[in-house]
Amino acid sequence: MDIVAVKQRFGIIGNSENMDRALEVALRVAPTDLSVLVTGESGVGKEFFPQVIHAYSSRKHNKYIAVNCGAIPEGTIDSELFGHEKGSFTGATEARKGYFEEADGGTIFLDEVAELPHSTQVRLLRVLQTGEFIRVGSSKTQKTNVRVVAATNVNLQAAIQDGRFREDLYYRLNTVPIYVPALRERKGDIYILFRKFASDVAIQYRMPPITLDADARTMLENYYWRGNIRQLKNVAEQISAIEESRVITADVLRNYLPDDGSQTSMPVVMGGHQQEPQGNFERELLYKMLFDMRSEMSDIKQMLHDILAGRPVNKEQSERIAGLLQASNILPTTTVTHNTADTGSYEIAEEETEQPKEMTKAEVQRNAIIKALRKHNGRRKEAAKELFISERTLYRKIKELGINEY
Numbered sequence: 001m002d003i004v005a006v007k008q009r010f011g012i013i014g015n016s017e018n019m020d021r022a023l024e025v026a027l028r029v030a031p032t033d034l035s036v037l038v039t040g041e042s043g044v045g046k047e048f049f050p051q052v053i054h055a056y057s058s059r060k061h062n063k064y065i066a067v068n069c070g071a072i073p074e075g076t077i078d079s080e081l082f083g084h085e086k087g088s089f090t091g092a093t094e095a096r097k098g099y100f101e102e103a104d105g106g107t108i109f110l111d112e113v114a115e116l117p118h119s120t121q122v123r124l125l126r127v128l129q130t131g132e133f134i135r136v137g138s139s140k141t142q143k144t145n146v147r148v149v150a151a152t153n154v155n156l157q158a159a160i161q162d163g164r165f166r167e168d169l170y171y172r173l174n175t176v177p178i179y180v181p182a183l184r185e186r187k188g189d190i191y192i193l194f195r196k197f198a199s200d201v202a203i204q205y206r207m208p209p210i211t212l213d214a215d216a217r218t219m220l221e222n223y224y225w226r227g228n229i230r231q232l233k234n235v236a237e238q239i240s241a242i243e244e245s246r247v248i249t250a251d252v253l254r255n256y257l258p259d260d261g262s263q264t265s266m267p268v269v270m271g272g273h274q275q276e277p278q279g280n281f282e283r284e285l286l287y288k289m290l291f292d293m294r295s296e297m298s299d300i301k302q303m304l305h306d307i308l309a310g311r312p313v314n315k316e317q318s319e320r321i322a323g324l325l326q327a328s329n330i331l332p333t334t335t336v337t338h339n340t341a342d343t344g345s346y347e348i349a350e351e352e353t354e355q356p357k358e359m360t361k362a363e364v365q366r367n368a369i370i371k372a373l374r375k376h377n378g379r380r381k382e383a384a385k386e387l388f389i390s391e392r393t394l395y396r397k398i399k400e401l402g403i404n405e406y
Helices: 003-010 017-029 048-055 077-082 118-130 156-161 167-173 187-204 214-222 228-242 250-254 280-308 315-327 361-375 380-386 391-400
Strands: 036-039 064-068 107-111 132-134 141-143 147-152 176-179 268-270 273-275 334-338 346-350
Touching: 003 017, 003 048, 017 048, 017 176, 036 048, 036 167, 048 064, 048 107, 048 147, 077 118, 118 132, 118 147, 118 167, 156 167, 187 214, 187 228, 214 250, 361 380, 361 391, 380 391
Parallel strands: 036 147, 036 176, 064 107, 107 147
Antiparallel strands: 132 141, 268 273, 334 346
């Protein structure tokens, strides 16, 4: 199998031997039905490997379902995985299929598998051993033919010693182990990945891409990168949004790298659970707002230029100008009206109203989350990406801020 073709298909960047070796194992095990356990630090890109395994297996035409075990509340995880019967618990107004039933004949990817509660681990072990499961609230045994690929950044041997993970389940999942190397083990790929992330930001927000001078590149490649690819992407986006100069020196880059790599803004593993330092969400949200403001200001300038030049502007564009001006607090309340004497002429008028009140940090966070959720029709995974935060952080903030409707 051509490794280069696989990389191109899945957008995997880099030429390190360790990464190529991991991909070779994935391709060799793909035609089988053996369970696979993908291990590696947080942020290394473990999620690509179950996709590769599914795509090159005989199950490729059937369903592939990815489940983030750490993002599902403990009280509902069994129902999500194995389904439930009507009336089995409060709110179960109808019977529902679980992921193992939906993915019959296909592949299930269990991300953060170490986060599964003990009761769910027992159910999962039974599926792996016999292919059988029972819906919550039912006594009927059902069969499923599902290939399981699991991933974790937790040391499962240590979790077994601590009694947090079943040893028999570990051996069932770990039939074929795949280790994904940390970014510091792929030193030659660091600069390539940085350029890719900087280029993506430049294209998305219509700005010149940042570049590194020789000293900055050396610093980048020698940094420890505890947060791996996720941290590298975070740094590239921060610099792109904040720095005016498009050529980044080592002195500038140093401001975005925690000393000696001993601290990081990325999630850390504590007691087998990922936690994010306080303030990380607020910082990520600020970068997102800066990106949006840059994009919106560019739109405002272009539309106003068209109006002043006497070019025709349709109703949708005029309403967008008003909305952007109000959202950016450029004008307190703005009305764009059409001059009937000239089909290409519009006027912008201000209405007397109260000045907008200063919003609290919680209100800013709440509004940004609701906006992202509405944009993606309530899909939290896409909303989290929109906000540059993890899905786990988004779930926690939704609960903290009491966001029930969006």
